[in-house]
Amino acid sequence: MELNSAPVKPENWKIKKIGVIGPGIVGMPMAAMLANAKIKIGTKEPAEVIVIQRNSVNSGWKVDAINNGKSVIGGIEPELDDITREAVEKGILSASSDFSVLSNADVILVSIQTDKKENGFEPDYGPMFAGLEKLAEALKNKPSDKIPLIIFESTLAPTTMDTLFREHFKKYGLEEGKDILLGNSPNRVMPGRLVERIRDADKLAGGLHPETPKLIKKLYEHIVTNAEVHQTNSLTAEIVKTLENAYRDVRIAFSTEMVRYCDQHNIDFYKVRDKVNGKLCQSDKATTDPNAVPSGGILIPMLGVGGHCLPKDGILLWWRNNQKGNDTSKSLILESRLINDASPVDAFKQAEKAFGNLSDKKIALLGVAYRFNSEDTRNSPTLVLANYLRENNIGYILHDPYVKNDDQNILRFKQQDHLTHDLNKALEFADYVFICSAHKQYIDEAEKIISAKNIKGIFDASNIYNRNLFQNNPEKYAGIGKGTEEPSEDFIEFVYKSFRAMEKGLANELQGLIHFYNENYVFDDFNKVKFEDVQRLAKTCSTGCEIADPDSIGSVPSYQNFSSILAKKGFSNSKLQLV
Numbered sequence: 001m002e003l004n005s006a007p008v009k010p011e012n013w014k015i016k017k018i019g020v021i022g023p024g025i026v027g028m029p030m031a032a033m034l035a036n037a038k039i040k041i042g043t044k045e046p047a048e049v050i051v052i053q054r055n056s057v058n059s060g061w062k063v064d065a066i067n068n069g070k071s072v073i074g075g076i077e078p079e080l081d082d083i084t085r086e087a088v089e090k091g092i093l094s095a096s097s098d099f100s101v102l103s104n105a106d107v108i109l110v111s112i113q114t115d116k117k118e119n120g121f122e123p124d125y126g127p128m129f130a131g132l133e134k135l136a137e138a139l140k141n142k143p144s145d146k147i148p149l150i151i152f153e154s155t156l157a158p159t160t161m162d163t164l165f166r167e168h169f170k171k172y173g174l175e176e177g178k179d180i181l182l183g184n185s186p187n188r189v190m191p192g193r194l195v196e197r198i199r200d201a202d203k204l205a206g207g208l209h210p211e212t213p214k215l216i217k218k219l220y221e222h223i224v225t226n227a228e229v230h231q232t233n234s235l236t237a238e239i240v241k242t243l244e245n246a247y248r249d250v251r252i253a254f255s256t257e258m259v260r261y262c263d264q265h266n267i268d269f270y271k272v273r274d275k276v277n278g279k280l281c282q283s284d285k286a287t288t289d290p291n292a293v294p295s296g297g298i299l300i301p302m303l304g305v306g307g308h309c310l311p312k313d314g315i316l317l318w319w320r321n322n323q324k325g326n327d328t329s330k331s332l333i334l335e336s337r338l339i340n341d342a343s344p345v346d347a348f349k350q351a352e353k354a355f356g357n358l359s360d361k362k363i364a365l366l367g368v369a370y371r372f373n374s375e376d377t378r379n380s381p382t383l384v385l386a387n388y389l390r391e392n393n394i395g396y397i398l399h400d401p402y403v404k405n406d407d408q409n410i411l412r413f414k415q416q417d418h419l420t421h422d423l424n425k426a427l428e429f430a431d432y433v434f435i436c437s438a439h440k441q442y443i444d445e446a447e448k449i450i451s452a453k454n455i456k457g458i459f460d461a462s463n464i465y466n467r468n469l470f471q472n473n474p475e476k477y478a479g480i481g482k483g484t485e486e487p488s489e490d491f492i493e494f495v496y497k498s499f500r501a502m503e504k505g506l507a508n509e510l511q512g513l514i515h516f517y518n519e520n521y522v523f524d525d526f527n528k529v530k531f532e533d534v535q536r537l538a539k540t541c542s543t544g545c546e547i548a549d550p551d552s553i554g555s556v557p558s559y560q561n562f563s564s565i566l567a568k569k570g571f572s573n574s575k576l577q578l579v
């Protein structure tokens, strides 16, 4: 297939107007930062930034809020409120529900939420296509000499750009590489650190045309000021993005396997973690700092894996294979989903081992948001546990300082009557406390929680407290990974070797996936995916994504008859063939 010659050259590029569709946790900070950077590319005046929010029941209010200078993201988001207010006051940032204002935009960022179909293997692009239809309608009226650059910030299942989005715009007479340029720059933001992450984290710039990543880099260098923008093709960017979250999920599952063994044998998991991560040269500060983001090889098993990304991205990486009927049973990535989904109920059973039967006790679940200091409840493991307690007729209360009463997931699971914002009320109600997210409030008010008079036990599922706080009543404290015995050198060696087997298994799986994509979806040199590129770009992920070289696995390590399921999977998929 021939690619058209450069339709827009970076050196002749003019940006007067930037549209940002979807002011969520990605779109809001991107819009505010692009406005605040006062970007002048081929112009004298800074580019105007317009946020587009459709007039929906749940989110329609965002237009007025932004036009009044307010960021629409709750929780603790350092800098974001100030940046938004300043940009609106200077007249560079505004919001609208009218897509037609995008018809003369030079750049359009699309940050509409993408999802996975419930109980399915395929992406759910319902809201995305609803937005893209309106965008294409607007661009049908674009000036004929303008070739807008459309950058997808949302996470996309591999092949989406080439097979779905290119076709979508074509239906409206907008041909990629001629009338429009399609690029993808999947975001690496994290609630609680939105601004910091955009400024300090390396970013991928992918395109279907070789010119597109150059343009994205030229624009984004104004806001990614402390990190690099890496150019690549669209499929590689799609694979790297989903892989980063998939491999994080796999590493959490691996750590969960190990912590379960440690907890059964009263071994201090955190000592294991630090020693093995030292041997892997992948250490971090998260063992001792509950608000540090874990990035080491061995991660931190908590109540479960929530959020919008980790629970779905590994499945999206396998979507096209599943669609073709290829064998998915050997995948470490998919096995990890099962391990992590079991965690909330497993944690409850572990608490019962420590404190005795809890079926007639009252439980306070502290922290409903899946991440500390955020209001985000998507796939929250706390809600999984709350549903389990309700099904088993166990009394409980939910506390969170940030999650609102009309939060969509609270309403969806009908948990609104159980939610309080008053910590005293939760502590007065309960016999036992589960720390489900490491919100700042639970650190600041540790004394109150620990010494509350009714509370008989605290189950720490967030690695928030140090056992020393319970010196006077050690029986009151239990948690995930909180064993007290020193791990033996043999056990450390076993965990290290199992990790090495698991990471080779993951690399073999990835090699099979890349081969599959190249064989079935790539028809020109620029868009070909190379394992080394994926490995190099994944390594730029600031929460750690070191992909090993593919290699055969000699044997599955074992320790007193215990072996990792993921290491075993890795062993069995050494010769994974995907065609």
Ligand code: SAJ
Residues within 6 Å of the ligand: 155, 187, 188, 189, 190, 191, 244, 245, 248, 252, 293, 294, 299, 300, 301, 302, 303, 304, 305, 306, 307, 308, 309, 310, 370, 371, 541, 543
């Ligand atoms: N979790 C653990 N143990 C850990 C790390 C996380 O149990 O050691 C759990 C968390 O409690 C949470 C879930 O995993 O329930 C997800 O947390 P996360 O820290 O991985 O963060 P997310 O989902 O908010 O953001 C992820 C990040 N991806 C990676 O770090 C590879 C972020 O950088 C991405 O921008 C984001 O997904 C995204 O949008 O894709």
